[in-house]
Amino acid sequence: VYLSFTHYDLLSSPRWIGTANYRYLFHDDPQVWTAVKNTLWYIAVAVPLQVLFAFGIALMLARARRGVGIFRTIFYLPALTPPVAATLGFVYILNPATGPVNVLLGHLGIQGPLWFHDPHWSKPALVGLTIWGVGNTMVIFLAAVLDVPRHLYESAELDGAGVFSRLRWVTLPSISPVILFAVVFNVIQGLQYFTPAYVAAGVAAGQASQAADVTAVNLGYPQDSTLFYPVLLYQHGFTDFQMGYASAMSVLLLVVSFAITLVIVLNSRRWVYQAAPPFIFILLTSLMTNNQALSTSLWPHPIRWSNFYDVFTKAPFWRWALNTLQYSVLATIGLVLSSVPVAYALARLRWRGRQVSFLIVLIALMLPPQVTVVPLYVMWAKLHLVGTLWPVILPNWFGDAFSIFLLRQFFLTIPEEYLDAARVDGCGELRIVATVVTRLAKPAIAAVALFSFLYTFNDFFLPLLYTGENPHHWVLSLGLSEFRSLHQVQWNLTMAATLLVMAPVIVLFFLAQRAFVEGVTLTGVKG
Incomplete structure (x- = not known):
């Protein structure tokens, strides 16, 4: 917090400048609101899809009778993949000219999008990468579904409840705290989304320099569409060495993270009852x-x-x-x-x-x-x-x-x-x-x-x-x-x-x- 009220570049001692960093953050920085919009867009789209896909996969695995270990490993594989490796794979697969996805779409007579080279498709491509890697959330949902008492399902069946009724009145209330945990966890992950956006921007922009030397020009490529808040924070703090301003951005991120989590937890009282082709x-x-x-x-x-x-x-x-x-x-x-x-x-x-x-x-x-x-x-x-x-x-x-x-x-x-x-x-x-x-x-x-x-x-x-x-x-x-x-x-x-x-x-x-x-x-x- 102290550093956020100073001008500091690591070379000289911190110099007190009052609220200048915060004034620049809220009024003058031309990139910050673009980064905020990108981050909020990602959270609003990716988090619900992550929870839905992870819960659906967990339900299928919980009902499987044979090969559970193999299927569990297959669905968890994407989560085991290093983010850099997964991002490189997706950038190649979604290459507009030679990528397998656009090649297959071309065979079907469909003009494939430019994906990571198009500001309208770059964020949906990153969301696709995120959904592909829902293994961590899936395994938590699987553990919760397997932990639902069997007698609750048997009682519901005796009362004539069908599959969807048992899902609505037994499974969802029983695992609602886990759903809350998954939502909060994924929102926090969204607020600190960095590695895929950083790597995808550098690769798609044709950067051929050291990993630590990706320039500010390539961060957010194309047209700042992948410029998320943590990426901008990294740019200011560790590319431009504006440590005081980066500290102010960090404080704002802390306040927003706490506020969003608090809103989710307080409103949860209404509903909480005490990947192979790539x-x-x-x-x-x-x-x-x-x-x-x-x-x-x-x-x-x-x-x-x-x-x-x-x-x-x-x-x-x-x-x-x-x-x-x-x-x-x-x-x-x-x-x-x-x-x-x-x-x-x-x-x-x-x-x-x-x-x-x-x-x-x-x-x-x-x-x-x-x-x-x-x-x-x-x-x-x-x-x-x-x-x-x-x-x-x-x-x-x-x-x-x-x-x-x-x-x-x-x-x-x-x-x-x-x-x-x-x-x-x-x-x-x-x-x-x-x-x-x-x-x-x-x-x-x-x-x-x-x-x-x-x-x-x-x-x-x-x-x-x-x-x-x-x-x-x-x-x-x-x-x-x-x-x-x-x-x-x-x-x-x-x-x-x-x-x-x-x-x-x-x-x-x-x-x-x-x-x-x-x-x-x-x-x-x-x-």
Whole structure:
């Protein structure tokens, strides 16, 4: 907040200028209201569609009798895809001249739109990308639907209720808190929408420079149609180094996020009762020659498996992978070790200020990262850690609001008798956490760890912010964005690199999906 009342460029000390930043923000900035309109448009269109699609898929999976694990993995695959990889894939698939979508539309006699090159179609294209990746919301809905008591459906059937009546009077009221959670979560995600818009604008504009050097001209391409509020904040703060003005934008984002969330929660009392085709095109393109990838051909001939080998010879892919593992593993370990004790204290210990502390956790849960990014960047810069991975690793060792919330919900379901028995045996609270709680909470801890690993593995914004100028510390998502520019639109190699980046998280989820869904179910989001 203090920085928002100053002129600060990182090179000189902050200079107090009063409310000048806010006056410029509300009256003089020619781009800010365009960014606000784009962001609100995206939230109004994408959030309802996300909830509807995720709920529909969850209902289908809940009714499936065979192959549930395979179908669950298929529908969750898009959510596992790094945002950079997914965006690159969609930009290629929606290429106006040679993209598979327009090629198929042409065969049907339909003139395909320009997609990311047309200001009227760029945002709908991003919404399509968002809907394709509804896996996180879907798995939460699936856990909630599976948790609806069976006897409620049986009672409704005895009363003659049909499928739609059971959906209206049993399923929806039972999972209405989860619907609220999904709406709030996706609205917050919409307010901090950055990576797909940033990458799509740079790629569609034909940018062939380093990922950290995307110019302000390309941000928002075409014609500012993809200029969302967080993208504009990034431009002012970390391209133009107007840290004071960026701080004012962050404060406004915080106020708007809190106000929108509060409106949704207060009005919820009225209704709360206490993706395969893109993968196919990416795979086919990864097996083509460069000339085939730039043509309208949809099938590789000959099949070029050497593309995957070429990826490792043309870029420091192993270095990016090791950096990613360092970030994901260390961050996940720190997050679990720090979040479990805090969640236990909020759930099971009686102490003054517990409710206030839990309220702070809830506020932090609603806080977009762009709100705190400027003061944190200033702090890490003064510690001379910018350019390394430590600014993205160390904060996880101080807990995470989302993880603390989920773990607290599970800890509340542990019978108090188990804890009392341990106390009678002379165990202190730390020993109870280590020997009793962690054993009973294995599914919940596994779910939190998997959430953390997937998020950090796919993270683009924070590594871009702190390591964008130091290629030695790039992670896979940042390297993938750079890979395309290094090889001048060699889409076959770009898609091969995209598949290699996606593979580890897909395998991880396939092996751990049962524990993941069980953990989400048992964390009691409904509470």
